[in-house]
Amino acid sequence: MSTTRTARFVQNTLSTALYQLTAMVMGFITPRLMILYYGSEINGLIVSVTEFLTYFKMLEAGLAASVNVALYEPLARRDHQAVSGIASAARLFYNAAGWMFTGLTVAFTIAYPFFVPVRDLNGLPVSHLSVMVLILAMGLSGMLEFFTMARYRVLIAADQRTYVVSLASMSSLMLSTALIVVLPYLGMDVIVVRLAASLTILVRSVLLSRYAKKHYPYVDPHAPPNRAALSTRWDALSVELTNVFQQGAGAILGTVVTRDAGLLSVYGVYHMVTVGLWGILKMGTTGINSIFGNLLVSGRKTAFQRAYRDFECLYYMLVSILFGAAAVLIVPFVTLYTHGVTDAANYDAPLLGMLIIAEAVTNHAKMPMDLMITTSGKFREVRSHCFWQIALTVVCGTGLGLLLMPYGTMRALCGIVAGVCVGNLARTVFQLRFIPKEVTGIAWQKTAWRIARMFVTTVLIAAPCLLLVDPPQRFFSWAMYGVMLVLYASAVTLAVTWLFDRKALRSLLERLTFMLRHIGR
Structure with a gap:
């Protein structure tokens, strides 16, 4: 670099x-x-x-x-x-x-x-x-x-x-x-x-x-x-529309299926947490497109592949840490956040909270590959991927929502979010078939293995805490618990990465050392 x-x-x-x-x-x-x-x-x-x-x-x-x-x-x-x-x-x-x-x-x-x-x-x-x-x-x-x-x-x-x-x-x-x-x-x-x-x-x-x-x-x-x-603008539009639709699909389909403004407020408060975590992930992805784009147009394939490998490893590590901790913290946070609200009982929705975390994790599974589409400008080639993702999301989300509607609007909303997860997973599979072959030149199995490890690591972080630890009842204790949980999540993620992706982790540490030296000049 x-x-x-x-x-x-x-x-x-x-x-x-x-x-x-x-x-x-x-x-x-x-x-x-x-x-x-x-x-x-x-x-x-x-x-x-x-x-x-x-x-x-x-x-x-x-x-x-x-x-x-x-x-x-x-x-x-x-x-x-x-x-x-x-x-x-x-x-x-x-x-x-x-x-x-x-x-x-x-x-x-x-x-x-x-x-x-x-x-x-x-x-x-x-x-x-x-x-x-x-x-x-x-x-x-x-x-x-x-x-x-x-x-x-x-x-x-x-x-x-x-x-x-x-x-x-x-x-x-x-x-x-x-x-x-x-x-x-x-x-x-x-x-x-x-x-x-x-x-x-x-x-x-x-x-x-x-x-x-x-x-x-x-x-x-x-x-x-x-x-x-700018001839690729309409092809690029299909990619960006899909990304934004997926991020807002819960609220959009929830509006159409439930027509319940109060329930949409509940969804919005839970979704606010994952939006905040997405903001944290953006800290490391902003500017990435132009850097990778510069490497591609200059023909530096080896440098590009190494940079992408390191970025992909880091991104999935961060997703595991953030959303593993969030799966444990989201419900107690919303309970504390809505304390004193007249209809606070409506915000006690642990199943919705877990599904929104699952929606976020399945969405971020494909995010590094999405960034490579923007970097390479291969928008036309993935238009069919976008169509099928939106189609699956709408069909599965609407179908599950309507199927569960007789059991209450909350269950209908949970069905909608589950449908969004299906669309995210389908798009991840489509990207795995395209990006490694057409853009990065890296074997698709390596990315697939990192994604699988991200899912498993997230569960390893969250499951013991959800089963064994009582949720905190005050904001201060929640914050202290959150700090300890993030440290625990980081340790688990680093250990798993060291065991299964040591080369990329070492390269990341070298890049970090280089940047710190540059800042210190």
């Missing part, structure tokens, strides 16, 4: 770690405030609508991945004309995607209130008009992002400067959370709160715009657009 790539990796990782920690803390604060001040059903509405809006925002996801891949080579060659052509095409496509997002949001706003009934904290029905205005207020941030910021974000990320995006995003997030904390205390309506939070996206837009104009003065966003360079 060169000094430049190492420096960028360290900068990106540390800044992303800071942002993800901030996002995780802020993400834990806001749902409880929504439940306390506005009720579980309003929070459930916010959870549901957020997932749908996130899915709509994926109109730009394929474009972002395509722009990143297209920019790797001209940025490396410092071909300013080529960079400008791609940036100009990206601007036009982002504007078009912004109008499409706006249209989808308006249509969704009109339909949603007639489909999911919502009551406020006092049990009174919320009017359809109020729900519509609330959804529009929440969707405003997405509209602003398309038209004001997205093209700067992908340019900066493609140049391995993700730390800039992280710091700008953190500034916007902290302001948004401050408003969400203060405004309910002042008695403001939830519509005002969400509208104010949406407008904070402008802070990030201004910061990224100024940075891009200062550090990339040669980029002309109005140059003749190179549309051909």
